Amino acid sequence: MQNLLYLFTIILVPTASWAEQPKDWQLGFQKAASKGMEDIVWFHDYMLLPIITAITAFVLFLVIYACIRFRAAKNPVASQTSHNTFIEIIWTLVPCLILIIMAVPSFKVLYEQDEIPPADVTIKAIGYQWYWGYEYPDENIIFESYMIQDEDLQPGQPRLLAVDNEIVVPVNKVIKVLITANDVLHAWALPSFGVKRDAVPGRINETWFKADRTGTFYGQCSELCGIKHAFMPITVNVVTQEDYDKWLLEAKQKFAKDELKSKIKIAKKNIKENLK
């Protein structure tokens, strides 16, 4: 009963009161946090949903009408009608028109996503089996982001979604995301920003978003990539520009590339020595 009530609430109450992560019994989208996602939600709520509801209701009506009107008991002699050119033209043209009407806003949304405005911050996301690696190429920052195991979760951290090293980005700035993978296909997806792109080894895909409010946003790998596909979540912390600048200073110390380079050098040296 409680679940049923919840279902009703979800249907009747718009998604406005939801946080930035999936909820039990969720049906709709997560609350949009970018213009791109707002457009997607608009397209779904005001184009796709009304059209599919009308089509479903109309087809259901036709089926029920045909079942009653042309039932065997009332029609001992079957009708021999096989063609009606007028109706055939209608049932070809009307679906075409519906598709054309849908295509206009659909392409608009698609092109808006495709055209990346000049980026304020560029991030590179690299999919690995089974975690994400991140780089801030302009800031000399490179780090890895692992899911937090159940036993290590802190209060407020959602299970299967929280990570140890979160991505931090400034609010109201264009964030360009370069996406690739190092082993198999993954996909970098963040529902609240309306972002989902495949991470393909040997290829760099790109996308962008501009978060319109601060907060912690959760996403997941969205391309079946192996046994731990469900355990490589994505956490993005959207903060004010001041907080972002502060984080940059800390992160440059914590995740400095140079440190990594020196580690690689040591490793290479060890390998060479072992080969001798």
Ligand SMILES: [Cu+2]
């Ligand atoms: Cu994956």
